[in-house]
Amino acid sequence: MSAITDQLASDAHLAELKGPVASIEAYMGRFLDQRPMAANLREAICYSLLGQGKRLRPILVIRACEAVGGIGDKALGPATAIEMVHCFSLVHDDLPAMDDDDLRRGQATLHVHTNEAMAILAGDAMLGLAFELIVANVEPASKATGLLRELSTATNDMIIGQVYDTLPQVDDRIEPIDRLRAVHRHKTSALIRCACRMGAMCGGASDDQLAAITTYGEAIGLMFQVVDDLLDVTRSTEQLGKASHKDAKQGKLTYPSVLGIESSRREVQRLHGQAVEALQVFGEAARPLADLGDYMAVRTR
Amino acid sequence: MSAITDQLASDAHLAELKGPVASIEAYMGRFLDQRPMAANLREAICYSLLGQGKRLRPILVIRACEAVGGIGDKALGPATAIEMVHCFSLVHDDLPAMDDDDLRRGQATLHVHTNEAMAILAGDAMLGLAFELIVANVEPASKATGLLRELSTATNDMIIGQVYDTLPQVDDRIEPIDRLRAVHRHKTSALIRCACRMGAMCGGASDDQLAAITTYGEAIGLMFQVVDDLLDVTRSTEQLGKASHKDAKQGKLTYPSVLGIESSRREVQRLHGQAVEALQVFGEAARPLADLGDYMAVRTR
Numbered sequence: 050m051s052a053i054t055d056q057l058a059s060d061a062h063l064a065e066l067k068g069p070v071a072s073i074e075a076y077m078g079r080f081l082d083q084r085p086m087a088a089n090l091r092e093a094i095c096y097s098l099l100g101q102g103k104r105l106r107p108i109l110v111i112r113a114c115e116a117v118g119g120i121g122d123k124a125l126g127p128a129t130a131i132e133m134v135h136c137f138s139l140v141h142d143d144l145p146a147m148d149d150d151d152l153r154r155g156q157a158t159l160h161v162h163t164n165e166a167m168a169i170l171a172g173d174a175m176l177g178l179a180f181e182l183i184v185a186n187v188e189p190a191s192k193a194t195g196l197l198r199e200l201s202t203a204t205n206d207m208i209i210g211q212v213y214d215t216l217p218q219v220d221d222r223i224e225p226i227d228r229l230r231a232v233h234r235h236k237t238s239a240l241i242r243c244a245c246r247m248g249a250m251c252g253g254a255s256d257d258q259l260a261a262i263t264t265y266g267e268a269i270g271l272m273f274q275v276v277d278d279l280l281d282v283t284r285s286t287e288q289l290g291k292a293s294h295k296d297a298k299q300g301k302l303t304y305p306s307v308l309g310i311e312s313s314r315r316e317v318q319r320l321h322g323q324a325v326e327a328l329q330v331f332g333e334a335a336r337p338l339a340d341l342g343d344y345m346a347v348r349t350r
Numbered sequence: 351m352s353a354i355t356d357q358l359a360s361d362a363h364l365a366e367l368k369g370p371v372a373s374i375e376a377y378m379g380r381f382l383d384q385r386p387m388a389a390n391l392r393e394a395i396c397y398s399l400l401g402q403g404k405r406l407r408p409i410l411v412i413r414a415c416e417a418v419g420g421i422g423d424k425a426l427g428p429a430t431a432i433e434m435v436h437c438f439s440l441v442h443d444d445l446p447a448m449d450d451d452d453l454r455r456g457q458a459t460l461h462v463h464t465n466e467a468m469a470i471l472a473g474d475a476m477l478g479l480a481f482e483l484i485v486a487n488v489e490p491a492s493k494a495t496g497l498l499r500e501l502s503t504a505t506n507d508m509i510i511g512q513v514y515d516t517l518p519q520v521d522d523r524i525e526p527i528d529r530l531r532a533v534h535r536h537k538t539s540a541l542i543r544c545a546c547r548m549g550a551m552c553g554g555a556s557d558d559q560l561a562a563i564t565t566y567g568e569a570i571g572l573m574f575q576v577v578d579d580l581l582d583v584t585r586s587t588e589q590l591g592k593a594s595h596k597d598a599k600q601g602k603l604t605y606p607s608v609l610g611i612e613s614s615r616r617e618v619q620r621l622h623g624q625a626v627e628a629l630q631v632f633g634e635a636a637r638p639l640a641d642l643g644d645y646m647a648v649r650t651r
Contacts, residue, residue: 086506087513141474146466165447166516169470173442174509176474180481181502190491197498201482205387208475212388215467 068337069111069121069128070104076125077132080182086174093163093171094178098136101154101290105273106240107132109341110248113262116328116335119252126186127196127247130179134204135240137175138211140168147215148295155290176204196247203243210235214301225307230271232302237277238270245269245338257330264327269342272320276348278303279313289350321346369638370412370422370429371405377426378433381483387475394464394472395479399437402455402591406574407541408433410642411549414563417629417636420553427487428497428548431480435505436541438476439512441469448516449596456591477505497548504544511536515602526608531572533603538578539571546570546639558631565628570643573621577649579604580614589651622647 077098081091107128111121143150143158144165151161160168180197187193213232220228245266249259278296282305286293296303304313324342328335378399382392408429412422444451444459445466452462461469481498488494514533521529546567550560579597583606587594597604605614625643629636 084506086510087517087519089517089519090510090513137474141470144470146470164517167513169442169445169447170509170513170516173438173474173477174506174513176477177502177506177509180498181506184495184499184502190495193495193498194485194491197481197494198485201478201485205385205475205478205482208471208478209387209391212391212468212471212475215471216388216390216465218388218390 067104067108069108072122072125073104073107073111073128073132074099077129080129080178084178084181089163089167090171090174093159093167094175096162097140097159097171098133098175100156102132102136104132105341105345106135106244109241109244109266109338110251112337112341113245113248113266114252115248116262116331116338117249117252117254117258118334119248119254124248124251126182127200127251128244130182130200131240131244131247133175133179133182134200134207137172137179138207138240140172140175142211142215144168147211148299150292150295152286152291179204192250195250199243199247199250203239206235206239207237210237210239217302225302229302229304229307233271233274234267237274238267241270241273242266261327261330265324265338265342268320268324268327269345272317272324272342273345275304275313275316275320276345278305279310279317280348280350282310284349317346368405368409370409373423373426374405374408374412374429374433375400378430381430381479385479385482390464390468391472391475394460394468395476397463398441398460398472399434399476401457403433403437405433406642406646407436407545410542410545410567410639411552413638413642414546414549414567415553416549417563417632417639418550418553418555418559419635420549420555425549425552427483428501428552429545431483431501432541432545432548434476434480434483435501435508438473438480439508439541441473441476443512443516445469448512449600451593451596453587453592480505493551496551500544500548500551504540507536507540508538511538511540518603526603530603530605530608534572534575535568538575539568542571542574543567562628562631566625566639566643569621569625569628570646573618573625573643574646576605576614576617576621577646579606580611580618581649581651583611585650591651618647 081095081098110124110128110131114124115121139153140159142148143153144160150158152158156162158168159171179200183193183196183200187196210232214236242263243266245262246259249262254262280289281293281296281303284293297306304316308316321342325339328339382396382399411425411429411432415425416422440454441460443449444454445461451459453459457463459469460472480501484494484497484501488497511533515537543564546563547560550563555563582594582597582604585594598607605617609617622643626640629640
């Protein structure tokens with residue numbers, strides 16, 4: 050990571066990494082166009098899903114597929130499904146009864162743009178449609194069930210992580226750093242790990258390849274959340290496109306609050322190193338995944 | 351239906367129909383015990399799922415499986431999954447931003463018993479766990495994907511029906527009765543039809559058998575909602591175990607409001623006749639399904 054120390058490098062990487070984004074967004078748009086539904090529900094889902102997302106998880110699906118020798122375009126369905134699950138979680142997390150956020154991805158959150166009832170239902174629909182999309186578009190059945198096993202488990206772990214985070218039942222026998230790691234493993238890492246594994250499975254990964262991609266996915270998943278915690282402390286709302294400094298306001302357990310800012314930065318480096326090492330076996334084929342890891346370590350929003 | 355005209359007959363049928371309920375509830379309890387999750391989330395899910403439900407949908411799964419010659423116990427996983435989806439929809443529909451109900455199945459609704467954040471997350475989790483349960487417990491993969499196709503499509507149609515019902519965009523070119531049928535087909539009938547089809551698929555139904563069970567499922571699904579609309583007008587909150595007279599208060603389109611009470615009762619008879627007729631081909635094996643149809647036509651809560 051030492052070579053990537055400034056915003057310019059980060060932006061350059063980001064542009065390069067954005068390759069599959071157009072295909073992913075086109076696939077999402079087509080799926081939503083074709084699925085019969087109430088017009089106002091479609092509008093709400095499009096507003097959330099087709100806004101300014103980083104598309105990190107679907108890009109990971111495509112790039113992990115390619116890293117193990119598969120054709121990225123064949124993973125577009127699962128890539129779209131995981132972005133829908135991610136988007137469902139954002140819409141519900143932003144609700145007044147949850148984090149009560151007005152701003153997301155630089156625009157009004159869905160319940161502000163429409164209303165709470167629609168945000169609840171559109172979130173529900175995105176979750177349900179993610180499963181429908183895979184069932185309807187992946188063959189053979191054994192591959193579909195493998196992907197659905199990954200996606201359903203990760204989705205439920207993510208929801209459990211949200212419960213740990215939003216409605217904690219503090220067990221004082223467990224050290225704060227261990228509680229924090231458990232929250233992060235569920236809340237953020239589960240779905241990022243799942244994206245990597247689903248991509249590798251779409252690409253026909255061997256057991257060894259899948260294990261290496263899983264190690265990479267777990268490391269960048271945890272790293273993503275440590276960086277998120279750091280950004281919440283160090284960046285403004287305008288820079289982030291969502292509310293900043295809210296973890297402290299809500300008294301949430303975060304890496305900076307438990308370890309301090311400098312130790313948190315070292316944790317980012319450690320996890321980044323783990324991720325890079327796991328990719329060695331793939332050689333050049335994993336260059337885009339390595340670049341994604343680099344970008345995620347230094348991203349600024 | 352003419353033979354079944356009073357509460358006594360209804361109660362007698364109900365007791366007889368309750369056969370598989372103990373197995374279903376035991377299966378649900380075991381699944382929730384085994385799935386690692388936050389203790390407060392588990393408590394919330396158990397509160398909603400293991401309360402006093404009628405278990406109509408899971409019983410339909412079991413009985414439809416048996417009607418086509420299958421072993422009912424082999425459909426317990428899918429039966430539990432569909433009850434979880436149903437329960438997810440109740441928990442979210444009861445939220446303050448939706449129907450704002452305090453009472454459900456004779457007890458406080460989940461957001462009143464815990465809080466809104468937990469009700470949102472527990473609903474999300476029940477939806478996600480329904481899919482996880484089928485993926486983890488049904489083999490071979492081709493059977494699992496068949497069931498998941500039914501469940502995901504019906505779930506999404508149900509959510510779309512809830513949007514039509516809660517956030518209607520009225521198109522005056524469509525007659526009220528046609529709008530009403532569209533709402534009911536999505537909101538209620540989709541999941542009841544799905545329960546019947548999933549059961550038949552678990553039982554290894556032929557195409558003809560599946561078609562007959564589908565006709566039955568669609569008829570009783572629509573009938574269920576007409577009866578629900580009638581009960582809302584004719585019964586008290588205490589009798590229903592949930593708020594009554596709320597459709598009129600919320601200005602919702604219902605069968606009694608569009609057709610009047612007597613015509614709605616005739617619609618119940620018409621749909622009940624359709625359902626009974628569709629079961630003829632199964633002979634005695636479909637007796638429990640026919641009894642369920644009889645019960646649903648005369649139920650009083």
